[in-house]
Amino acid sequence: MNAPAHTLNRFLAEAKPSATYKVMDRVAARRAAGARIISLSAGEPDFDTPAHVCEAGIAAIRAGHTRYTQVAGLRALREAIAAKFQRENELDVDWRNTLVCSGGKQVIFNALAATLNEGDEVVVPAPYWVSYPEIVQLCGGKAITVTCGAESGFKLTPDALRASITPHTRWLILNSPSNPSGAVYSRAELQALAEVLLVHPQVLVLSDDIYEHLIFDGIEFFTLAQVEPRLRERVLTMNGVSKAYAMTGWRIGFGTGPSWLIEAMEKLQGQQTSGACTISQHAALAALTGPQDSIEQGRAVFQRRRDMVVELLNQAPGLHCEVPQGAFYVFASCEAWLGKTTRAGTKLNSDEDVVNALLDEANVATVHGSAFGLGPYIRIAYALDDASLRQACEAIKRFGQALAD
Structure with missing residues (x-):
């Protein structure tokens, strides 16, 4: 049950929940229902603490x-x-x-x-x-x-x-x-x-x-x-x-x-x-x-993953991403996908529609760029092992290939 508006701080009432955590909640729900999801939504390294x-x-x-x-x-x-x-x-x-x-x-x-x-x-x-x-x-x-x-x-x-x-x-x-x-x-x-x-x-x-x-x-x-x-x-x-x-x-x-x-x-x-x-x-x-060698090791891994993910995503028809200089995210334009229809019949009118369809139909979790103030993009976190990243990128590529006008 939603609280009456007057019971909340008005600044809190007007704020939005984190889009990233909303996606993570959806991923958890899908996994609990038995789906095998590759999540590219979380902004954290997949390495163990040194x-x-x-x-x-x-x-x-x-x-x-x-x-x-x-x-x-x-x-x-x-x-x-x-x-x-x-x-x-x-x-x-x-x-x-x-x-x-x-x-x-x-x-x-x-x-x-x-x-x-x-x-x-x-x-x-x-x-x-x-x-x-x-x-x-x-x-x-x-x-x-x-x-x-x-x-x-x-x-x-x-x-x-x-x-x-x-x-x-x-x-x-x-x-x-x-x-x-x-x-x-x-x-x-x-x-x-x-x-x-x-x-x-x-x-x-x-x-x-x-x-x-x-x-x-x-x-x-x-x-x-x-x-x-x-x-x-x-x-x-x-x-x-x-x-x-x-x-x-x-x-x-x-x-x-x-x-x-x-x-x-x-x-x-x-x-x-x-x-x-x-x-x-x-x-x-x-x-x-203490020892700082883990920093350079992690940086080298992320640079290699970046190169792989950018190359694979740019092979997906209608998807385009620039080469990021840092962090562990790719910000890919999905503008060419808007107005198209997925294999399951979903009309893509926004980047949030794209993100939802990727999760529901391709079992890949991303975050819509409009949540970061700029659409139509999708944010893909490549803080994941190489095999899972390659599998996710191939699923995104197949998703794009199946879109119909």
């Missing part, structure tokens, strides 16, 4: 590290996070200017909840991660989506940014490498955006770098605060251990930014979840300070 990281978690339990930590996180972990930002991103970070959260999503939520007032605007380039505009909505702000199509490499241009900023603009969200497109901003592209931002001192920037280590073809990674030091007092740089170290379920994200913002986020977290899981923090410490 053994030394798991052992650190086990050791923490055995040592009795099962109690609360400080709200902002273990000092040793915060020092390791500061060292990571110094070593990998050329950011002069003091451990006091870091915050440990229960996943990267909480870093984003804390930042926006701590700063947004009703009427404040947040510029969100589309395609975007599905949760960005919904978190803005939940925090009382207004997401201003800026369409960034294939012609711009799915990236925000300086002209588009300039046109989107108003006196009400409070934040810009940048995600590189991008979920869902895999786009990566170069140093020159970030510098061009920075020149626009320098003219608008009221605009804060949330740099979501969670896919930092999943970048291909020898492309170098840069983050905004590194490229333009004059913006450092306005940038929250967010990262975590989930993607680089295959630790999605450990739920550890972290960020660094100006002291006033980190303090406000800590204050909010102290009344919300308090410190992140103690055991997970000890494991994250081991991830950041």
